[in-house]
Amino acid sequence: MKRTLRAAVCSVAVAGLALGLTACSEAVDQVDKAVDETYEVTYEVTGKNIDSIEFHGGGGKAMEPKIESVSKPELPWKKTVTLRGIMPAAVMPVAADPEGSQITCKIIHKGKVIEEQSTKGLVSAGGCTAESPVAG
Structure with missing residues (x-):
């Protein structure tokens, strides 16, 4: 059971990190666009x-x-x-x-x-x- 819980927590953490990086990437893209406009x-x-x-x-x-x-x-x-x-x-x-x-x-x-x-x-x-x- 501990192994399953640990795997689930790791999966959620990885998914959260991926979402966070995507949001950061989008923000950087918007700043870059604004700087060039x-x-x-x-x-x-x-x-x-x-x-x-x-x-x-x-x-x-x-x-x-x-x-x-x-x-x-x-x-x-x-x-x-x-x-x-x-x-x-x-x-x-x-x-x-x-x-x-x-x-x-x-x-x-x-x-x-x-x-x-x-x-x-x-x-x-x-x-x-x-x-x-x-x-x-």
Whole structure:
């Protein structure tokens, strides 16, 4: 009887392990697919006295995106980029002006504003960051 019980327990354990590995394999496949999927966003920045704009332009790794930069941008500024996988969309306009500055940034995906921020002040570092639509 002990032998039969031991065999049954081992069979259940092996079956559970196989199911667990299958579930893990499916999860890994989904992550791989999400990492390779691309999406497009448009960054828009308006305001006055903006010194530079930094943004995720699509290069680098998902958790370490390459930051691109534009100095003394002509406003309003607009840029469409293709991002990959779980990489967040981000645009960071920066202004330093003793008279004050105004900054508004937007991130648009498929015609819909998914993030918008505005700021005023002596030294402004306004920014917009949005989660990847692929991730969620």
